[in-house]
Amino acid sequence: MKYRRLGNSGLKVSEIALGSWLTYGKSVEDQTAEDCIHKAYELGINFFDTANAYESGEAEKVLGQALQGYERSSYVVATKVFFPMGAGPNDRGLSRKHIIEQCDASLKRLNMDYIDLYQCHRFDEEVPVEETLLALDDLVKQGKILYAGVSEWTAAQIEKASGLSKEWRLHPLVSNQPIYNMIERYIEDEVIPVSERNGLGQIVFSPLAQGVLTGKYKPNQDIPSNSRAANDATNMIINSYFDERVLSTVEKLNTLAENNDMKLSQLALAWTLRKPNVSSAIIGASRPSQIEENVKAVDITLTDNLVKEIESILEAINDFHPVR
Numbered sequence: 001m002k003y004r005r006l007g008n009s010g011l012k013v014s015e016i017a018l019g020s021w022l023t024y025g026k027s028v029e030d031q032t033a034e035d036c037i038h039k040a041y042e043l044g045i046n047f048f049d050t051a052n053a054y055e056s057g058e059a060e061k062v063l064g065q066a067l068q069g070y071e072r073s074s075y076v077v078a079t080k081v082f083f084p085m086g087a088g089p090n091d092r093g094l095s096r097k098h099i100i101e102q103c104d105a106s107l108k109r110l111n112m113d114y115i116d117l118y119q120c121h122r123f124d125e126e127v128p129v130e131e132t133l134l135a136l137d138d139l140v141k142q143g144k145i146l147y148a149g150v151s152e153w154t155a156a157q158i159e160k161a162s163g164l165s166k167e168w169r170l171h172p173l174v175s176n177q178p179i180y181n182m183i184e185r186y187i188e189d190e191v192i193p194v195s196e197r198n199g200l201g202q203i204v205f206s207p208l209a210q211g212v213l214t215g216k217y218k219p220n221q222d223i224p225s226n227s228r229a230a231n232d233a234t235n236m237i238i239n240s241y242f243d244e245r246v247l248s249t250v251e252k253l254n255t256l257a258e259n260n261d262m263k264l265s266q267l268a269l270a271w272t273l274r275k276p277n278v279s280s281a282i283i284g285a286s287r288p289s290q291i292e293e294n295v296k297a298v299d300i301t302l303t304d305n306l307v308k309e310i311e312s313i314l315e316a317i318n319d320f321h322p323v324r
Contacts (some may be wrong), residue, residue: 001014001015001016001044001045001046001295001298002014002015002041002298002299003015003046004201004279004280005201005279006147006174006175006197006201006203006279006280007174007175007199007200007201007279008172008174008199008200008201008320009147009174009199010199011076011116011146011147011174012046012279013046013047013076013203013279014044014045014046014047014280014283015273015280015283015298016045016047016269016280016281016283016294016295016297016298017045017047017048017049017078017203017280017282017283018036018037018040018045018047018048018049018282018284018285018291019046019049019050019205019282019283019284020033020049020050020051020059020062020063020281020284021049021050021051021052021054021059021205021284022218030062030293032286032287033066033087034062034065034066035288036285036286036287036288036290036291037063037066037067038066039288039291039292040071040285040290040291041067041070041075042277043291043292043295044295045259045291045295046074046075046076046131047075047076047078047280048063048067048075048076048077048078049078049079049177049203049205049282050063050078050079050080050095050267051079051080051081051083051119051121052079052080052081052083052085052102052105052106052109053080053082053083053084053085054120056085057085057105057106057109060079060106060109060110060163061110063077063110064109064110064111064112065111068111070279071112071144072112075270076116076117076314077110077112077115077116077117078115078116078117078118078119078149078203079106079110079115079117079118079119080118080119080120080121080151080177081094081098081099081102081103081118081119081120082094082104082120082122082124083119083121083122084267085102085105093124093126093127094120094123094124094127094131094132095124095131095132096131096132096135097136099132099135099136099139100135100138100139100243103115103118103120103139103144103145104144107144110303114143114144114145114146115144115145115146116145116146116147117145117146117147117148117149117174117175118136118139118145118148118149119148119149119150119151119152119177120132120136120146120148120150120151121148121151121152122151122152122153123150123152123153123157124127125152129157129160129161129164129205130164130279132161132166133161133164133168133170134170136148136170136171137170137171140171147171147173147174147175148173148174148199149173149174149175149176149177149203150173150175150176150177150200151177151178152176152178152179152196153176153191154190154191155193155194155195158173158176158191158194158195158198158200158230159198161173162198162200172199173200174199174200174201175200175201175202175203175279176191176195176201176202176203176219177202177203177204177205177282178191178202178204179204179205179206180202180205180206180207180249180272180278181204181206181207181208181209181213181268181272182209182213182253182268182272182310182314183209183212183213183241183246183317183320183321183322184206184209187202187204187290188275192200192275192277195277195280196277197316199245200246201277201278201279202275202277202278202279203279203280203281203282204272204278204280204281204282205282206266206282207268207269207272207281207282207283208265208269208283208294209241209268210241211248212241212247212250213250213253213264213265213268214263214264214265215250215251215253215254215263215265217242217247217250217256218251220248240322240323241322243317243320245316245317245320246317246320248316249313249314249316249317250264250312252313253267253268253310253314254311255284256306256309256313260306262296263293263295263296265294265297266293266294266296266297266300267297267300267302267310268297269283269294269297269298269300270297270298270300270301270302271302271307271310273297
């Protein structure tokens, strides 16, 4: 495994992280989830991402339980706050009340004394960003979190928050967690440049486009019955990629990967990690073998010629925008 600094912070995280969205506490049995977490740790992954909203806290419980046997200083846990955790008007968002209460609740579910990285799961239009930043800063001062980050914030939102943190000498935001893969590349235009200027690293999710960039889905063919796309509990995002142009492009990428003695998943992860501002790529896994295959991507260095070939293939879907 290889490690990178999380933005401009001194924290080092594995280039491949293990996530728990749509899997742990939901579609994957707890024992299998723990097996995946143990395999990830064994392979050098030290970065584990979850969120309070994933199955109403169940994913945090599974992760916390699986990590109990390891030295706390040997791994990095990231969780999030924003989405509803109850029916009340204050059970959501980025108000000081919700942030403080949900941090305590996440610590309890994880069974940990502190959270390494606490992330604002989305931007809250109803709460002054100043209130959010001050609440996060207080949590750092209290030792409940070590670093703060955001997820799917726009370049303008990152710029404003970072500017206020500098002006008020608050602990800075160190990361942004956006979707990023060969199909969805919006962060390249503005988010990455702004993040680089302000010291934030990207922790990208869905680097394999929910499994589309593994080559398992073929144009003009039925969806495999045992795949994520066939599972109503996990297919909310993946179906948006089922465009014939996308699947045809993926087929060409798969051939390119095979011609270069690698799996398409490994090619896609190596392509994502080619960006220095990407601190880590989050994979999901329902089997330990998937993790074993994916971690090999960190040892792949894409040549300039191979990157050019990839870009040439991707030109066919440059104007494709998944429906969300």
